[in-house]
Amino acid sequence: MIYFYDGSKEAFLTAFCTAFPDADAVLTSGSSQLGIGQEAVFIKADPARAKRAERRLLSFDPDCMRDLTTILRSGNPVKDMIAFRYLRLIALKKRPVRGMLADDAVIDAVECMRRVSFEIHRFHGFLRFMESASGALYAPISPDNDICDLLVPHFKERLPKYPFVIHDVGRKKAAVYDGCAVFMAPLERAEVLLSADEVGWQKLWKTYYAAVNIPSRERLKQQKGYLPVRYWKFMPEMQ
Amino acid sequence: MPWYTVTMISAETLQILTESAKYDVSCSSSGSARRNEGGMGNGYFAGCCHSFTPDGRCISLLKILMSNDCIFGCKYCMSRCDADVPRATATPEEICELTISLYKRNCIEGLFLSSAVHKTPNYAMEQLLLTVKKLRTEYGFHGYIHVKGIPYADEGLVLEAAKYADRMSFNMELPSEQSLKLLAPQKSKKSLLTPMRNLQSARDTFRAEKRKGYFLPAGQTTQLIVGASPEADGQILRLTQSLYRAMQLKRVYYSSYIPVVHDSLLPERPAGELREHRLYQADWLLRFYGFSAEEIVEEDGNLSMELDPKCAWALRNMHLFPVEVNRAPLEVLLRVPGIGSRSAYKITEARKYTSLTFEDLKKMRVVLKRARHFITASGKFYGAAENAIRGLLMAGEASETGVQLSLFGTEAAHSALTGQL
Numbered sequence: 001m002i003y004f005y006d007g008s009k010e011a012f013l014t015a016f017c018t019a020f021p022d023a024d025a026v027l028t029s030g031s032s033q034l035g036i037g038q039e040a041v042f043i044k045a046d047p048a049r050a051k052r053a054e055r056r057l058l059s060f061d062p063d064c065m066r067d068l069t070t071i072l073r074s075g076n077p078v079k080d081m082i083a084f085r086y087l088r089l090i091a092l093k094k095r096p097v098r099g100m101l102a103d104d105a106v107i108d109a110v111e112c113m114r115r116v117s118f119e120i121h122r123f124h125g126f127l128r129f130m131e132s133a134s135g136a137l138y139a140p141i142s143p144d145n146d147i148c149d150l151l152v153p154h155f156k157e158r159l160p161k162y163p164f165v166i167h168d169v170g171r172k173k174a175a176v177y178d179g180c181a182v183f184m185a186p187l188e189r190a191e192v193l194l195s196a197d198e199v200g201w202q203k204l205w206k207t208y209y210a211a212v213n214i215p216s217r218e219r220l221k222q223q224k225g226y227l228p229v230r231y232w233k234f235m236p237e238m239q
Numbered sequence: 240m241p242w243y244t245v246t247m248i249s250a251e252t253l254q255i256l257t258e259s260a261k262y263d264v265s266c267s268s269s270g271s272a273r274r275n276e277g278g279m280g281n282g283y284f285a286g287c288c289h290s291f292t293p294d295g296r297c298i299s300l301l302k303i304l305m306s307n308d309c310i311f312g313c314k315y316c317m318s319r320c321d322a323d324v325p326r327a328t329a330t331p332e333e334i335c336e337l338t339i340s341l342y343k344r345n346c347i348e349g350l351f352l353s354s355a356v357h358k359t360p361n362y363a364m365e366q367l368l369l370t371v372k373k374l375r376t377e378y379g380f381h382g383y384i385h386v387k388g389i390p391y392a393d394e395g396l397v398l399e400a401a402k403y404a405d406r407m408s409f410n411m412e413l414p415s416e417q418s419l420k421l422l423a424p425q426k427s428k429k430s431l432l433t434p435m436r437n438l439q440s441a442r443d444t445f446r447a448e449k450r451k452g453y454f455l456p457a458g459q460t461t462q463l464i465v466g467a468s469p470e471a472d473g474q475i476l477r478l479t480q481s482l483y484r485a486m487q488l489k490r491v492y493y494s495s496y497i498p499v500v501h502d503s504l505l506p507e508r509p510a511g512e513l514r515e516h517r518l519y520q521a522d523w524l525l526r527f528y529g530f531s532a533e534e535i536v537e538e539d540g541n542l543s544m545e546l547d548p549k550c551a552w553a554l555r556n557m558h559l560f561p562v563e564v565n566r567a568p569l570e571v572l573l574r575v576p577g578i579g580s581r582s583a584y585k586i587t588e589a590r591k592y593t594s595l596t597f598e599d600l601k602k603m604r605v606v607l608k609r610a611r612h613f614i615t616a617s618g619k620f621y622g623a624a625e626n627a628i629r630g631l632l633m634a635g636e637a638s639e640t641g642v643q644l645s646l647f648g649t650e651a652a653h654s655a656l657t658g659q660l
Contacts, residue, residue, distance in 0.1 A: 101589035102599040125289040125299075129344045137343070158280050158382075159343065197245055201340045207250045208341075211257035212302060213292035222295030226288065237290055237346075 002026045002040040005080075009069060012080070013050035015043040016087060027080040057087060061096040070113045075144040082108045116145045123147065124154050126231050129164060130202075131195040137164040138192050140234045149175045152182050165190070202236045209237035245340075248333040255327040259307035259318050260353055263410070263462065264492040268299040268348035268383045270457030271405040278379020280342055280349070282405060282456070287348050300351040300385060301338055305329055305366050309355035313412070313423040314502050315467050318355050328357065331370040335378050342382050349383030349405070350374070356389060364392030364400070371403040383457075388438075390430040397434050398441055406457035406489070409435050414475050418468035421504055435459060435486055458489040465518060466496035466510020473538040476521055480532040483525060493518045517542040524548055527580060528573045545633045550576040553613055554629055560613040561620055564600070565590050576632070577609030597621055608635055 003019045005011040007029035018041075019025035026038075057064050064087065071083040086109035089097050100106045129137035137159070141148065148168040152175045155164060167174040167187055174187040232238035269286030288297035306328035307318045317324060338350045352370060357363040367386055374380045386404040388397050401407055409431045413419045416428045438459060445454040461482065463475060479491045495515035498505055521542060524530035528549070535548050543551045553560065553576050562571055564586055572583040582605040589595060589603060597616045600607060609632060612622035623631055 099588045100592045101585045101603055102593055102595060104602070107602060121285075121287070124283070125287045125345075125348075127345050131344070139345070155345070157275060160275065161279070162343065197247070197340075200247060201344065204248065204250060204253060204337065205341060205344070205346050207253050208257055208301065209290065209292065209298070211254045212261045212298060214261060214294045214296075217294040219295030220293055223291045223293055226295070226297065227291040235290065 002028065002038055004040060004042045005029055006045070007072070008045060009065075009072060010047060010050040011043060011045040012068070012072065012083065013053040014046045016084060017049050017053050018043055019084065020088065020091070025084065027084045028078075029080050030077055057090060060090050060094050061098075063096070063098075064090055067098070067109065067113060070116050071109060073116050073146040073150075074112050075146070076112055076115075079112060082112050085109075116147065119143055119145050120147050120150055122231070123151055126227070126235060127151065127155075127166070128235050130192060131198045133193045133195050135162065135195070137162050138167065138190065139164065140167045140169050140190070142170045142230070142233060143168065144230075146171060148173065149182075149184055151175065152177060156182065206237050246330070246332040246336045248329055248337050252327045252329055252333070253303075253337070255325050256304045256307060256329055257302070259324075259355070260302045260304045260351075262317075262494065263302065263351075263353065264494050265385070265408065265460055265462060265490070266297055266299050266302065266351070267460075267490065268385075270489060271383055271453075273381055273383070273405060273453055273456060275381045276379075278381055279339060280380050280382030282381075282383055283348060289345065289347055298346075299348045300383065301341055301347045301349070302351040303329075303334070303337075303353070305334065305352060305354035305370065306357040306363070307355045308357050310358065311356045311423070311425045313426070314504055315412075315422055315464060315496070331366065331373050334370050335374045335380075338374060338382075339378055339380055342380070347382075349385070351385040351387075353387035354389065360389045360391035361393055361396060364389040364396040368396055368400045368403075371400060375403045385457075388434050390426055390434070392434075394434065394437055397438065401438055401441065401455050402452070404455060405453070406460065407438060407455055408460040408462070410462040412462065412464050413468050414463050414470040414478050415468065418470065422467060431461075432486075435461070435488075439486055458487065460488055460490040460492065462492040462494055464496050465493050465515055467505060471539050472514075472518060472521070472541040473532070473536040475518065476525070476532040476535060477538060479522060480525055491522060493522070513544055514542070517544065517548060521548045524552075529570050530574075546629075546636055547576070549574070550609060550632050550636070554632070557625060557628075561615045561622065562613065563615045563618070565594050565617060567614075575610050575613045577606050577613075582606070 001019070001022055001024070003015045003025060005015040005027065015027055019027055054065060068083055068087065071079055071086070076082065085105040089103065089105045097103070097106055098110065101110065123141060123143060127139045127141055129139045132138055148166050148171070151166055156177050163179045164177050165174050167190055172186060172188050174185050176183055176185055267286050268283060270284065271282035272284045273282035275281040286299060288299050290298040292298060308326045308328055309318045309320050312319045312321055334350070334352065341347045342349070352367055354363045354367055357366065367389070371384050371386055374384065384404045385406040385408065386400050388407050388409040390409065411431050413422060419426050419428060438455065442455050465475065482488045482491055493515050495510040495512050496506070497509040498507060521535050524535060525532065530552070534552060536542055542548055553574070562575065564572070569583055569587055572578055572586060573580065585603050585605065586595065589599065593599070594617050597607070597619060600616060612628045622628065
């Protein structure tokens, strides 16, 4: 049986309850090809059932909901199955399982979470702000995982006096810090009027980038390993 | 035109001062958890890379000289006083504005400020101090700052700079007094070690008295040029070990020598980056794997080019192997060739739940190419006969370093020397 749900945590937990006894269950929040003879249901969120499941799972592992929300942020197309098999194991073992690093379900879950947190770390470095005429900062990004709001605390701590917008261009939404509060907003496209000095500083940054390189020691493979090409698009020095 | 005036450094000055700073190997921004106190920026304890250049190196800090106008004549250095190169000097305001403007755009994690010995050691150190003090107090900058120490500058200036910096470093460059005398005649071992020791004891006092604020939270580092002078790897690693133990340095960096200047005192050939690579591997064994320099190589010996230092050690100590992965303590696992700290951690976690087999290890992505000769998993051994292991390891290594060597690109020597103190 294939269980479709809308990708939310609540609907996931509802689907989790329904699918739990089914050994061949396939959970998905994306599009999935139906195989011959396969049946499908769409599971709607049932808040009461989800709450019960959450409480029960938390009694086995107090940190498992943090793991679940991390996995559900992943851009991996089979993230729903990874989360399902991981939580199922917790429910069967009735205790935390994240140390079972030789178990397939745990290997996949740990790897999936590692990729999400690693991408957050990467964007702490690779994100680039541009300064608008009003002084607010704007950063377009296109991450693999749904992390744009998780980047905010880091930058708010560093630049508390500067309002900023972090725009997930692919998911068409933005995390906004207005100088005191943080909120999420849908955002299709943004027009940014740059500050008078912005182009000048970007030029200096590019000058620095070119000058600090040692051309006789070219190692492009290594460069692309550390800074994959898909992240180059919004970095001025890579244009 | 903007309605306010910004001190923007000229592209030309920036280029000259960056090109003269870029051969310093250090770039790390780790080790400081400095908090933002009402201004801009904070420390990122794990360190953070912001970009990568085509040479594969990371950009974490704005690495720049205050001035490349030097009165010293160190033979190996591109900024030495008798070299015919363009000279430039930046003002403290130019450096401060550039730092905060790039920081605000999240291009950098902070500043790595160094200088040639401009006019006098004290003058150069004063300029560095003035700049970082301004950055912290007037610009309210709390991001990462690494300041280079100038040999022969007054102790008071150096200690004052340490109040504002996250990390300081005096580059030893040459691993012995004789080599310094020969190649950097104005420097002496004492002019480098004394300020390092003073900083260390001031830092100890600061910590012991639990004073408010910061004093070099990320400690000190240094850099050694390898291959410009005749010291053996064993001697270099013993120096490194004593710097870690007695001086409590956070890092020793190695920079393989590439000839820029023809001088009868300097070798004609570059040292090769494989040697540098081996020294870093050995350095890691010292810092994270519980090895001592004496175990790795004898004092007048060099590291093997064919084998990494852990493999070489294991082959000399075959009586200790194989070890059973389900029982060996962490510090023993860390000594198995091919098992790094991440794999060792995974093994110690996973074996709490099940008896690990070779299949399990493969699934857990523990690299077994080298390790299989030195471990058993649930009693099974998949390694080669003892007399064949060395050959297999060397063949494997040759195919790897073959790739590395071409990556290292040994084309005509660029002016690849550390243009710094």
